[in-house]
Amino acid sequence: MEQEDDSRFDAIVIGGGLAGLSAAYTLAAEGMEVLVLERGDYPGAKNVTGGRIYVSSIRELFPDLWTKAPLERFIAHEEICVMGRDSSLNxxxxxxxxxxxxxxxxxxxxxxxxxxxxxxxxxxxxxxxCKTRVDDIIIENGRVVGVVAAGDRLMANVVIACDGVLSFAAGKAGLNKSADSGHFAIGFKEVIEIDPAVLEDRFNLTEDEGAARLFIGDVTAGKFGGGFLYTNKSSVSLGLVLGIGALVVEEPTVQVPELLNKFKQRSEISRLIRGGKTVEYSAHMIPEGGIKAMGKLYADGILVAGDAAGFSINIGITVRGMEYAMASGYYAARAVINAKEKNDYSAATLAVYEKFLNDSFVMTDFKNFRESLDVLKYPLLYGHYPELIVGIMKDLYEMPAGPKTRIFPTVRKHLGLRELWAMVPLCRRMMKI
Amino acid sequence: MSDLKAKLGLDVFKEDKAFPIAIKKGLERDPRLKKMVLICPAGLYGEDESGKIALSADGCLECGTCLLVCGADILDWQYPRGGAGVQFRFG
Structure with a gap:
C-alpha cells in the first residue's frame, strides 16, 4: 500500500551519482531540505568511469571540496598510442x-x-x-510533485532526476533525450591492482603523478572508439569505449568483451600490467552525442542533470562527462534555490537552470563541440590511418640486408597523391572541432 | 567466454529474487537481440541451434546497452530492486 509522507522536501534527488550529489551538496549548504534516493548499496555502487576527471572547470563551484577529495593521481603525462595490427606509434x-x-x-x-x-x-x-530504487514519479495537474520509492509516496517541491544515462524518471516526465544508438557508446574496463612502487617504476612516475594513455586503431578492431589506461594509486583502469551505433549497423566480428582481452594481450599492454591482479570488471553506457542528443532539461516541478540529461560529450581527445554532471547538478540546485525564493516551481521559473548552463562552460562546450561526434565517426580513422602511420614508421626504421631506400620515397610510397587527396575531406571535417 | 565468467566472478553481486530483464514472449528470434550476443559486455546473451536468443541472468552489469539496442518493445527492462544487483567497489 502506498503511504503519503506528511513532510515535503524542498527537493528530492533521484540518484547518488556526481550530478545528484552535487545538487544535494549545494542545496544542503544553503539549508534546504534535500533527500537523495540511491538504488545501490552506497553512492558509487552503480557508477563507472573510465577514470579521469578534469577539475579545472568545476573547482570554483565546490571550493571546499578538492583538498581532501579521495582522487587517485594527478595526470602529469599524456600519451596517445596509434595501434596497428602488430605495431604501434606512441x-x-x-x-x-x-x-x-x-x-x-x-x-x-x-x-x-x-x-x-x-x-x-x-x-x-x-x-x-541507499538501497532504494525510485519506481515512479508522481504527477499531479501536469506537474511533478514527488516520487514513489519502496511503496512510499515522497513529496517535494522539485524532483531533480539524476538517475543516469537511461533516466526513466526524465522519460516519465516527458523529458526524453535521444534514443538513437549512434548517440551512445559502451565503455567497459578492468581495474587491475599493481603495487604502487612497481606502477610508478613502469610508468615513470613520482609519488602522486599519474599517466593517461589513449589508444586508437586495432584496439577496437577498426570500430569507432578507442582504448584508455589511467594509473590510479595502486591500480590501473584499462578499458575500451565503442560507439554503439557502429556495432549495430555492421556487426562486430568478435564478441565485444573479447576485444578487451586482446587489448590486454598486446605486448605494449601486457608488460605494463604484468603481475597485476584484476579486481573488478565493469561496464557502463555513455551518452556521447552532445547537444544534438539532449532533451528538454526542465518541466513543472522537475529538473534533469548529469547523464540523465545527456551531459556527456566525445571531443576526440577524450570523452568528458563527470565535470558536466557536477556542474549541471550545481546549477540545478541554484535553480531550485531561486525557485524557493519566489515560491514558484513552475517550468517558467525553473527555466533559469538552462540560462545558468548557457552562461557557463557547460553549454559553451556543448555548442562548440556540436559536430565532434559526427566528425569522429569516420571509419578510416580507426583502421586505415593507424595502419598507414605505423607502416610508414616501420619502413623508416627498417635497415634491410641490402641498400636502404631514401627517406622521401619511403614516405611517398605510403602517401601517394591518391592517399593525400583522400585526406582533404578528413581535414575539412576536422576543422569543425 | 569462460574468461569472461571468471572476470564477472570478481564483481560483487547481490541477488534479486526475480531478474528484472526479460525477453518478451515470441520475440526470441528478433535480429536486434542477435546483435546482443556479440555486443553485451557481460556476454549474457546466447543463441541456441534453432536461432532463439536466451538471456542468462548472472552477471548483469546494468549498463543498459541491450535496452538501447533492442528497445522496450522486445525487452522488459528494469533496474534491480534497491540494494540488489552489481555493487561496484572501484567503478
Whole structure:
C-alpha cells in the first residue's frame, strides 16, 4: 500500500551519482531540505568511469571540496598510442604546467569518490537513503510533485532526476533525450591492482603523478572508439569505449568483451600490467552525442542533470562527462534555490537552470563541440590511418640486408597523391572541432 | 567466454529474487537481440541451434546497452530492486 509522507522536501534527488550529489551538496549548504534516493548499496555502487576527471572547470563551484577529495593521481603525462595490427606509434606529452598545482585533472575511482562525496553532502545536511530504487514519479495537474520509492509516496517541491544515462524518471516526465544508438557508446574496463612502487617504476612516475594513455586503431578492431589506461594509486583502469551505433549497423566480428582481452594481450599492454591482479570488471553506457542528443532539461516541478540529461560529450581527445554532471547538478540546485525564493516551481521559473548552463562552460562546450561526434565517426580513422602511420614508421626504421631506400620515397610510397587527396575531406571535417 | 565468467566472478553481486530483464514472449528470434550476443559486455546473451536468443541472468552489469539496442518493445527492462544487483567497489 502506498503511504503519503506528511513532510515535503524542498527537493528530492533521484540518484547518488556526481550530478545528484552535487545538487544535494549545494542545496544542503544553503539549508534546504534535500533527500537523495540511491538504488545501490552506497553512492558509487552503480557508477563507472573510465577514470579521469578534469577539475579545472568545476573547482570554483565546490571550493571546499578538492583538498581532501579521495582522487587517485594527478595526470602529469599524456600519451596517445596509434595501434596497428602488430605495431604501434606512441606520442607522449610532458609539460611543466601539468606538474604545477592546481592540477587540471586526476584519475578517479567512483566507488571511492562518490561514497566520500556523499558523506560531505550529509555533513552539509542532506539526507541520503541507499538501497532504494525510485519506481515512479508522481504527477499531479501536469506537474511533478514527488516520487514513489519502496511503496512510499515522497513529496517535494522539485524532483531533480539524476538517475543516469537511461533516466526513466526524465522519460516519465516527458523529458526524453535521444534514443538513437549512434548517440551512445559502451565503455567497459578492468581495474587491475599493481603495487604502487612497481606502477610508478613502469610508468615513470613520482609519488602522486599519474599517466593517461589513449589508444586508437586495432584496439577496437577498426570500430569507432578507442582504448584508455589511467594509473590510479595502486591500480590501473584499462578499458575500451565503442560507439554503439557502429556495432549495430555492421556487426562486430568478435564478441565485444573479447576485444578487451586482446587489448590486454598486446605486448605494449601486457608488460605494463604484468603481475597485476584484476579486481573488478565493469561496464557502463555513455551518452556521447552532445547537444544534438539532449532533451528538454526542465518541466513543472522537475529538473534533469548529469547523464540523465545527456551531459556527456566525445571531443576526440577524450570523452568528458563527470565535470558536466557536477556542474549541471550545481546549477540545478541554484535553480531550485531561486525557485524557493519566489515560491514558484513552475517550468517558467525553473527555466533559469538552462540560462545558468548557457552562461557557463557547460553549454559553451556543448555548442562548440556540436559536430565532434559526427566528425569522429569516420571509419578510416580507426583502421586505415593507424595502419598507414605505423607502416610508414616501420619502413623508416627498417635497415634491410641490402641498400636502404631514401627517406622521401619511403614516405611517398605510403602517401601517394591518391592517399593525400583522400585526406582533404578528413581535414575539412576536422576543422569543425 | 569462460574468461569472461571468471572476470564477472570478481564483481560483487547481490541477488534479486526475480531478474528484472526479460525477453518478451515470441520475440526470441528478433535480429536486434542477435546483435546482443556479440555486443553485451557481460556476454549474457546466447543463441541456441534453432536461432532463439536466451538471456542468462548472472552477471548483469546494468549498463543498459541491450535496452538501447533492442528497445522496450522486445525487452522488459528494469533496474534491480534497491540494494540488489552489481555493487561496484572501484567503478
Amino acid at each position: 606520442v607522449r606529452y610532458d609539460g611543466s604546467e601539468l606538474l604545477r598545482e592546481p592540477h587540471q585533472s586526476y584519475s578517479i575511482l567512483r566507488g571511492k569518490f562518490d561514497k566520500w562525496f556523499a558523506r560531505q553532502a550529509e555533513h552539509k545536511g542532506a539526507t541520503i537513503i
